[in-house]
Amino acid sequence: DVKVTQSSRYLVKRTGEKVFLECVQDMDHENMFWYRQDPGLGLRLIYFSYDVKMKEKGDIPEGYSVSREKKERFSLILESASTNQTSMYLCASSSRTSWADTQYFGPGTRLTVL
């Protein structure tokens, strides 16, 4: 089975702190994604990556950056956390080997910024 793991299930940070959210997948997938999920807004794509050292902006990249130094690991960085970044963060991965690419999601990190 595909396994996508995220470094923390719950995280509490202070305004202005630099925050790292880590995601690791074990299926050698090329694509990796970061979403945030808020009540009434569904899942919104922040950033995604097709390969090591490659990144593309999603729908809401402002206030975030990403890093992909290794194929299995995709990090989301909040340079200076703000209260409006309190949210559920979901990581996903998928393979490019088939025409229809199913995304596999991690369990999520619930981040609270105080």
Add this chain to the structure above:
Amino acid sequence: DAKTTQPPSMDCAEGRAANLPCNHSTISGNEYVYWYRQIHSQGPQYIIHGLKNNETNEMASLIITEDRKSSTLILPHATLRDTAVYYCPRGSGNTGKLIFGQGTTLQVKP
């Protein structure tokens, strides 16, 4: 708007079929329709996907209209464990991106 639209909530009796609709009126010819569900406090779980033809797997059936502007996910015999939020994102196989809407909360009742 490129997002899909779904009713915010639905109820279903345990043991009965649950039919969840999805509208994707602006879907492109090369975009697939996917269905995922999310049980509270977990990440979304893949259920099924299709392009033009109806599809069935061990979890569910997917009916896509001929004009591809809408689809229906069918859970043939709903159980209490099927209570979840169901999403029908659309995506293009050559980008890997999925576009999610707000989902339908399905409540299966005894």
